[in-house]
Amino acid sequence: MEYKKLTANFFADEAGTREEKIRSAAKSFINLMIESQYEEIITFYKETKPSRYSGQAYFQELKIEEDLKKSIFDIGYNDALLDLMQLYLEKVSSQKEIDGVKTKYKDDILRILMEKRIMFHKDLAGAIGVSASGLTAVIKQMNATSVKLINIDKISKFTLYSLTPAAYQYVQKSSVQKIEKKKLKKQKEQKEIRSFGKNDFYIEFAEGTNRVKRGMDYIMHYHNSGQECFNQYAIISVKQIGEESGKRKFERNIFSNLWVNAGSNRQEDKELEVSL
Amino acid sequence: MKLEENSSAFDLLAFLCSVFTKEKERECAEMRSTVVEETVQKMVEQYKNLIALVLNASANEYRFNSEEIQCINDYLQKIDENCKKNTAEFGQLYFLTIEIEHCIERFANWQGRGVVFPIAPLNSNYIETNIYIYPHYPPAWNVDKSERKRCRTFNAKFENHVMIRKDDVSPFEISMNYWNDEGLLQRTDNGWKLKVALSPVMDYAQIDAEKVEEEYGKSKRVNGIKNKEEVEERVLRIFDAVFEKQYGIIVFPEMLGSEDILEAIKEKMRMHPEIYSFVLLPTICGSERNVLVILGPGGVELMHKDKGTAFIEEDEYGESYRERLQYNNQIELLITKELGNIAFPICAELLEPMYYSKMMEEGHADFIITPSFSPGYQAFIKTLKKGEAAMTLGLWVNCCSAKNVSRNGKVPEVLAAVQIPTNTNDDECVQQIKPQCDFACSDEICYFDIKIVYQNKRFYVQFEHCMCA
Structure with missing residues (x-):
């Protein structure tokens, strides 16, 4: 990913743009941290650290007392720290809640809805091989945690199911992780072959x-x-x-x-x- | 209709909502309740790719790139053409709008703004569309049986947001603030508890008010309190007693406030930011304003709210006087993750039918907290009862000193009330709290200790009158 575009420039950027960049950088960092993407974080850091110099230069130009500058700086620093903690906890707790959903149909339902987007109750029940009433119980279980997985939409006498944004991101991440794992495995195998010469x-x-x-x-x-x-x-x-x-x-x-x-x-x- | 560059899923949602007049919205909601399977199947097939685009945009803060915008604009053009040819196509568009809302997670861009802040509509095209999209968290109690679910509107089906039509709010304006934290409720097994302190304070505060004769009528300018020091000392003593007990919400009545009380309470709260309390200070009157300040943990100002609806008072000669207030038409709400949208109408604002209905229907208030200074109470109780159908929570506190403006010179019979959503016909929706002191104002302090308990989908209210520190 190109991280340079997340580098804030306190002199050149409009306030809104700067805010967006910093916010996106925080989210990207947390995502990388959760996925333990050490190499990516190195790249991220190298490409975004110019914003630190920009911020410091901007601060130096401010015509306010040093004590006040220090306080403002500490407030920003503290707020950023708490924001990152909150972001991390939101991501991880969401993941944990979803991982903790105890039904053997979870992965199948998530996968099918990822593919089909929206399904009727009877079609989804058929796809995973349960009865209509059985599916109701399964969906209830899937939505029993604080992170709702399945949107339930009642139209007329029909019930339609789709993934919530949280479930969508979870499935996407799992799919990406699987592809990454396969890629890594292939790379490792090729490396082994190459290293034998x-x-x-x-x-x-x-x-x-x-x-x-x-x-x-x-x-x-x-x-x-x-x-x-x-x-x-x-x-x-x-x-x-x-x-x-x-x-x-x-x-x-x-x-x-x-x-x-x-x-x-x-x-x-x-x-x-x-x-x- | 088309999206511009840098548009987001919120802009798309607002666009789609704006296509519908209120009549069409209602008509489609009704059609939806009897639609056949084939039509639903067709809708699903037609729009699943568009829905996929919205879901994919979640990785980019729901912003679309130029290719996606092009694709969406093609879709919108087809929809536009279809709707012109065949009004039944509106039904499909209605379906699409709801499905798109379901794909968009609630407010995810709170970073870098602090713990409480005013929040603009999530859609940048609110001027163009006259539609405001705000995040909404359902309150921490079951609202499946709320009348709101039976409305023939988008909001009845939306999961994570409310849609407000600018014209519907008129003559008011909605102003939203966002509290990016939790911690008021004490979680228990199968429920939660909320500790509340409502204080009628004292019966000997003297309001400093002067009558003003104007060309168009008579008014009363409220300048504050005559016995300011006595009132300040009493309010601060009560606050000291309740603050340490860590109530989730502390409410003082209207009119007894001052800048000195505000600063003193802030100072105390600043020393203990670990105590999670919302404090509704006694409102500060002066310069033709009546201002409610709400403080959060650490003495953070959550909100400043100006009263916009004047009281009408009749004197002993039968002459009517209206409270002199600077014009204000803001309905301020606080978006919270635990208690839904909290509204803070001041006294007569709660009783103004239009204010009440805009606050409830457009502002989607889930919890109403009202400080008051009124010789009467019945109108407040009746209004609070209206919240039962929408399954809201309500708190109201009055002031014993209202006896000094009452024609019969008596303390109001009911000094506070708690409104809860009830579960059975036997449950009392509004618990009325009467004076427990034989009308002899305690030397020490006076407040009602209230516990609102939500357990196994039922509400219970316990209260106790505290007159000792």
Whole structure:
């Protein structure tokens, strides 16, 4: 985000513009703080700190007694501190209240209303798989905290639901956080790949390893559930590796894993191993 | 109709409201109650993108960028054309207006203005549209059964704001102030408590008033108090006794005030900003003004209010005199997060039907506090009772010294009242508080200790007359 536009200039800006900039800066800062966006805050600070110099220069020009200047400065400082606390508490308490809503349908309802904007009662009930009366109880639960999540609009004999602004911001933030997490994860993976300096062969190896792991998960599942045909599934998984030379090694690995984990001493297992 | 550059969602909302005449607003509200599913479905589909634009703007303090404005103006143009062709389209526009209001959170731009400040309309186009949009917090009691919910108006459906038409307020003007804090109510399980002190002060204050003969009639100029020192000493003694007990609201009657009382009480409150009290000082009369000063925690001046409605008094010869007051047509309200909109009509203002109705209907007052100096009380009780249908709260305090302007020379039978929204037919809506002192003014102090309790959606009022510090 471009933070320079939030930098107040006490000489150049009109009072209204300056006020808007400072107010927006306070909100932006609190949002960054809540999301622990350390790097962004560094950028934010660097880009907005010229306003500090502008403010000080302006103050120096004021033709009033020093004591009075100090008092005015302290009042502003104190007020800003309390404002930031209040902003922070509003944001965090809103988040906590919403997080604390105890219904398993919360996320689904928020997601669906985010997408559809406004829905009829019966349509929303159908979308989340509850009865009409069930939905009424769920909505009541969702609106039971001090932060109302769902607007309820009665038109004629119909009830329409939409997200409140607080819920909208919550969902948006969660979606943004999910996208950010995915991005970070991808960046991390790419970084790891780059830091190895490996080539396509490594990537293929890593993908193969993933497949092997998945295959082992399948096998463990079938073995633990006592199904007779688990060894067939073992062979299928081995085929997925694609490298003939690795096959036998992998199969031995699977069986020894099974014996270690499940304590298998079944004759069939031993015979199969021998045959391989 | 179109939005200009830098317009906000509030401007859009005001624009949409301004499209409706009052007749159309009412007609659409009625249509809405019988609309069919297909029409509602159509409305939802038609306007969901516009609603999305408003929701998205929340990240930018509800300001639209130029692309969004272009998009919205296209929508508005279509709406305009449709409304001209087919008046049934107004119904859809009505729906859209309400949905847009629901998308806009309440006043989020309070930063950097201090703890109490006057607040301009949230829409910058109020001159163009003659519509004022203000934030509104519902009071901390259930108002689902309020008659306001049955009104055929936008305000009955709006969640976070009130919409005021400038023409509706005339001949008055609404002036809003915002208190950016909470702490008057003591929260309990399933409810809250509010401690109130109402003081009739004393029965021996002498008003300094002179009769004036004018071309158009007779008037009375109130210059203050004759026995000023006695009154000041009494008021300050009472204040010292009640302030330490940490009442949420302390109310003195009309006319007994002075600048010295104001400064002394401020001084005391400044030393204890941790005590969360609203203090309605006795009004200060002089220079043809009757001024109510309301102080908040730390002695902060929450509001200065000039009385605008004169009393009419009849002397022993049957001659009528009107209180001489400078012209004032402001209805001042305080927007609060706990008690909704608080109004402070002074004495005769509460009894003026037009003032009362503008205060309630346009100002959307949820809590009324009235200081008085009146030989009569019945008109006040009847007026307070009107608040029951709207489910408001009300406080009224009178002064025993009104006996000195009364024709029968007696202290009024009722000195204070508390109006609560009632839940059953048996509940008394207005609790009338009568003198408990056998009309012998206590040497020490005099006030009514009142506890308003809201528990499990019911109100309870307890009071006690305190005559000792």
